[in-house]
Amino acid sequence: MTLHADPQHASTLRAAETAGEESATLACFAAGMRFEDIPASVIARAVELFVDWGGSALSGKGKPAIVAIERLAETMGPSDGPAEILVSRRSTSPLFAAMVNAAASHISEQDDVHNGSVFHPGAVVFPAVLAVAQATGASGREVLTAAVAGYEVGIRVGEFLGRSHYKVFHTTGTAGTVAAAAAVGRLLSLDPERMLNAFGSAGTQAAGLWEFLRDAADSKQLHTAKAAGDGLISAWLARDGFTGARRILEGPQGMAAGMSQDADPSRLVDRLGTRWALAETSFKYHASCRHTHPAADALLSVMHAHGLSSEDIARITAHVHQGAIDVLGPVTDPRSVHQAKFSMPATLGLIAVHGRAGMAEFDAFPSDAATRSFNDRVTMRLDPEVDAAYPRQWIGKISVETRDGHVLEGRVDEPKGDPGNTLSRHEIEAKARALALYGSAASPQELDVLLPRLWSVADWPKVERLLAAR
Amino acid sequence: MTLHADPQHASTLRAAETAGEESATLACFAAGMRFEDIPASVIARAVELFVDWGGSALSGKGKPAIVAIERLAETMGPSDGPAEILVSRRSTSPLFAAMVNAAASHISEQDDVHNGSVFHPGAVVFPAVLAVAQATGASGREVLTAAVAGYEVGIRVGEFLGRSHYKVFHTTGTAGTVAAAAAVGRLLSLDPERMLNAFGSAGTQAAGLWEFLRDAADSKQLHTAKAAGDGLISAWLARDGFTGARRILEGPQGMAAGMSQDADPSRLVDRLGTRWALAETSFKYHASCRHTHPAADALLSVMHAHGLSSEDIARITAHVHQGAIDVLGPVTDPRSVHQAKFSMPATLGLIAVHGRAGMAEFDAFPSDAATRSFNDRVTMRLDPEVDAAYPRQWIGKISVETRDGHVLEGRVDEPKGDPGNTLSRHEIEAKARALALYGSAASPQELDVLLPRLWSVADWPKVERLLAAR
Numbered sequence: 001m002t003l004h005a006d007p008q009h010a011s012t013l014r015a016a017e018t019a020g021e022e023s024a025t026l027a028c029f030a031a032g033m034r035f036e037d038i039p040a041s042v043i044a045r046a047v048e049l050f051v052d053w054g055g056s057a058l059s060g061k062g063k064p065a066i067v068a069i070e071r072l073a074e075t076m077g078p079s080d081g082p083a084e085i086l087v088s089r090r091s092t093s094p095l096f097a098a099m100v101n102a103a104a105s106h107i108s109e110q111d112d113v114h115n116g117s118v119f120h121p122g123a124v125v126f127p128a129v130l131a132v133a134q135a136t137g138a139s140g141r142e143v144l145t146a147a148v149a150g151y152e153v154g155i156r157v158g159e160f161l162g163r164s165h166y167k168v169f170h171t172t173g174t175a176g177t178v179a180a181a182a183a184v185g186r187l188l189s190l191d192p193e194r195m196l197n198a199f200g201s202a203g204t205q206a207a208g209l210w211e212f213l214r215d216a217a218d219s220k221q222l223h224t225a226k227a228a229g230d231g232l233i234s235a236w237l238a239r240d241g242f243t244g245a246r247r248i249l250e251g252p253q254g255m256a257a258g259m260s261q262d263a264d265p266s267r268l269v270d271r272l273g274t275r276w277a278l279a280e281t282s283f284k285y286h287a288s289c290r291h292t293h294p295a296a297d298a299l300l301s302v303m304h305a306h307g308l309s310s311e312d313i314a315r316i317t318a319h320v321h322q323g324a325i326d327v328l329g330p331v332t333d334p335r336s337v338h339q340a341k342f343s344m345p346a347t348l349g350l351i352a353v354h355g356r357a358g359m360a361e362f363d364a365f366p367s368d369a370a371t372r373s374f375n376d377r378v379t380m381r382l383d384p385e386v387d388a389a390y391p392r393q394w395i396g397k398i399s400v401e402t403r404d405g406h407v408l409e410g411r412v413d414e415p416k417g418d419p420g421n422t423l424s425r426h427e428i429e430a431k432a433r434a435l436a437l438y439g440s441a442a443s444p445q446e447l448d449v450l451l452p453r454l455w456s457v458a459d460w461p462k463v464e465r466l467l468a469a470r
Numbered sequence: 471m472t473l474h475a476d477p478q479h480a481s482t483l484r485a486a487e488t489a490g491e492e493s494a495t496l497a498c499f500a501a502g503m504r505f506e507d508i509p510a511s512v513i514a515r516a517v518e519l520f521v522d523w524g525g526s527a528l529s530g531k532g533k534p535a536i537v538a539i540e541r542l543a544e545t546m547g548p549s550d551g552p553a554e555i556l557v558s559r560r561s562t563s564p565l566f567a568a569m570v571n572a573a574a575s576h577i578s579e580q581d582d583v584h585n586g587s588v589f590h591p592g593a594v595v596f597p598a599v600l601a602v603a604q605a606t607g608a609s610g611r612e613v614l615t616a617a618v619a620g621y622e623v624g625i626r627v628g629e630f631l632g633r634s635h636y637k638v639f640h641t642t643g644t645a646g647t648v649a650a651a652a653a654v655g656r657l658l659s660l661d662p663e664r665m666l667n668a669f670g671s672a673g674t675q676a677a678g679l680w681e682f683l684r685d686a687a688d689s690k691q692l693h694t695a696k697a698a699g700d701g702l703i704s705a706w707l708a709r710d711g712f713t714g715a716r717r718i719l720e721g722p723q724g725m726a727a728g729m730s731q732d733a734d735p736s737r738l739v740d741r742l743g744t745r746w747a748l749a750e751t752s753f754k755y756h757a758s759c760r761h762t763h764p765a766a767d768a769l770l771s772v773m774h775a776h777g778l779s780s781e782d783i784a785r786i787t788a789h790v791h792q793g794a795i796d797v798l799g800p801v802t803d804p805r806s807v808h809q810a811k812f813s814m815p816a817t818l819g820l821i822a823v824h825g826r827a828g829m830a831e832f833d834a835f836p837s838d839a840a841t842r843s844f845n846d847r848v849t850m851r852l853d854p855e856v857d858a859a860y861p862r863q864w865i866g867k868i869s870v871e872t873r874d875g876h877v878l879e880g881r882v883d884e885p886k887g888d889p890g891n892t893l894s895r896h897e898i899e900a901k902a903r904a905l906a907l908y909g910s911a912a913s914p915q916e917l918d919v920l921l922p923r924l925w926s927v928a929d930w931p932k933v934e935r936l937l938a939a940r
Binding site for chain 1: 535565680683692707710718728
């Protein structure tokens with residue numbers, strides 16, 4: 001471990017490096033995170049993820065679920081304060097800014113994802129960090145350091161909780177609460193002891209069930225809102241001396257005991273300080289659930305290779321991992337835009353008909369008969385190779401049966417946006433701009449100013465408002 | 471089912487009366503609750519529980535964990551509003567009043583408990599209801615109707631989640647979130663559809679792990695604060711059209727799927743409208759975890775029957791149910807006041823030495839050598855009869871070995887405060903007064919006015935502040 005920290009931290013850390021003290025080791029690592037110790041390539045990726053997040057956060061403007069959470073913030077929160085709600089441009093306390101911004105970040109299904117943990121870090125970490133940084137006047141480097149702490153902790157907690165957890169729980173809600181606590185805790189300079197208390201309060205609030213998918217209900221946005229807000233609360237209370245369980249993650253009545261059957265505590269402390277999980281995080285390219293992306297990219301490759309049009313296609317079989325079946329399987333008859341984003345037939349139908357599955361294509365889906373006709377022509381099948389590689393690697397494998405009787409196979413080993421097939425700086429900025437313009441949250445002229453500012457976050461002496469108040 | 475509701479509700483209710491629609495049936499029941507349909511004896515018990523709760527809520531004043539949550543409310547919430555924080559007498563939004571009052575209600579371990587569900591309804595239901603009622607100007611009857619809805623729903627959710635859930639999860643945090651949503655949903659007159667959405671949002675936020683007990687951490691108060699606050703948010707959002715899962719309790723990716731191995735959906739709809747679970751709720755007499763009470767009462771009865779003093783006692787064996795061992799077992803060396811309240815040796819030691827285990831006795835525990843000497847003299851042993859009866863019945867069985875070599879057996883079938891061994895109106899009021907005076911949250915003169923007002927809640931035309939602002 002290459003953790004650099006003051007002597008007191010180091011000794012606490014050593015004491016914690018025994019089995020059964022994984023929460024303490026991880027809390028020490030998060031508390032001791034320093035900008036200087038983070039590799040430049042990791043900082044560069046963090047900046048890219050920050051720009052990418054900005055687009056997602058602005059894209060939520062005007063969606064009914066987000067408007068409802070905005071109204072809740074207006075009724076229950078203060079009408080002024082140091083933190084900025086991006087979609088409404090109102091000012092409020094850090095808690096409510098974090099909640100609304102986190103909800104808004106996750107509704108377009110375009111925010112980043114870490115494959116191995118099946119966790120969307122950006123949607124919970126950046127809203128919590130930005131809101132608190134605006135309150136404390138932190139620098140851009142402190143923001144990035146805090147964000148890295150949040151990503152590293154949250155991703156490891158997601159990996160630790162394992163596949164059994166993700167079958168029922170929305171990891172972004174559960175691991176996300178601890179991630180937000182770690183990030184805000186670092187921003188508030190919590191010592192390791194208080195950081196551990198923050199973890200304790202965060203873990204005991206961690207929640208989020210997949211049941212809402214069946215009804216296309218609004219819970220997904222509530223999960224990110226609450227993860228960001230509850231994590232923030234946890235760190236804030238810990239600074240004030242409020243205590244939490246010391247082994248909330250691995251203890252006999254902790255998160256894993258209650259919410260996982262295959263938890264592996266060694267994942268919590270996996271190569272702390274040498275492995276940078278943030279750099280493994282993927283950008284989402286299509287505007288749908290990440291579980292559809294490998295198959296979507298594989299279909300694109302087949303269609304390009306063979307010059308197919310949608311009329312040529314009789315049937316498609318997507319060879320998938322079990323997690324895709326668990327999450328996408330319940331959506332058998334997609335009707336709404338939201339359901340379409342969690343439907344393999346809808347996503348592959350858009351790719352087949354339009355060659356892309358972006359925000360505009362999904363918005364038109366409910367009345368898009370050509371795409372909807374794919375609902376009976378696409379099936380998912382569990383594939384042992386794909387399943388064995390998941391969640392470390394998200395392989396896309398597809399069989400396309402053409403109307404003239406051929407069966408064509410397609411495959412991608414890394415879907416577009418993964419670290420080995422990443423987006424260029426230009427693609428990241430274009431995606432962020434398109435998302436921000438999508439809900440008219442900012443004008444093109446404002447984005448001409450904002451986007452370069454986001455890219456230069458590491459140079460900010462002090463975090464200011466991102467957009468002018470309205 | 472004797473539910474009376476308007477025709478639209480009734481038809482929704484019939485449609486939901488099929489297996490797999492338990493959440494919907496329960497939501498219909500809560501939405502259709504009318505004051506006129508609740509038996510007078512149940513209303514009378516609800517009033518007693520309200521008075522009892524008032525004492526607990528005031529008793530939390532000045533405790534560091536409560537002060538930290540008060541400060542959080544001041545930083546993150548508005549500095550004025552329609553709802554009253556009882557311990558600080560500040561005004562704020564309903565969310566923060568509910569959170570602080572709920573935290574304060576649970577710290578003295580004197581708030582009510584329902585045996586069968588091992589759930590503390592009062593600490594989460596009344597804070598949420600009072601805060602919203604102060605905002606909406608509801609009547610006292612509406613408050614009581616909403617509270618009954620909260621108790622009936624929360625108790626059934628706790629029973630449904632079962633013993634496996636309670637081994638790891640603090641049911642008051644989990645079932646409590648749904649209870650608060652039901653209560654506030656009724657107060658906001660949600661129709662069955664919106665009530666079901668409120669359940670969905672509440673269930674997907676439900677959390678609370680027992681891990682904190684090992685470290686005597688502050689999470690217990692966070693659990694009630696968040697249950698009341700998150701339930702309130704859920705109902706508020708549902709009124710605004712925010713949707714949730716329709717089968718959050720019993721669905722394949724719902725609460726039971728994620729957090730229970732022995733869930734029984736039939737418990738959710740057990741005799742709705744004929745069985746009143748609120749009337750089964752117990753008052754807590756001793757100031758400790760309810761799992762210590764049966765043994766404490768059995769010890770009292772042995773000591774009275776045989777004229778024993780603490781010096782006569784060599785050893786005590788408490789014959790208990792498994793839940794007592796799960797919750798109290800981790801506290802092997804009680805040092806703090808809070809740990810003492812979760813320690814069988816500490817509680818029985820206080821009974822043996824002082825004849826009572828009240829707030830003052832627990833506060834003196836850390837330096838009470840006579841009581842602490844019982845730590846090595848008290849053991850818990852799993853008892854098949856006690857365990858089989860639990861949680862329906864909390865039997866107290868105890869063996870006392872005297873210094874002169876006799877073994878004396880004691881037994882109570884219903885601990886003091888249970889419905890069959892309830893407190894008198896005088897005892898309820900005396901307990902509430904003592905609790906309110908304990909933390910100097912109100913003067914004796916103020917209580918002379920407040921307590922009669924609480925008893926007359928059913929006659930309030932409109933909920934006003936309970937205490938003068940400071």
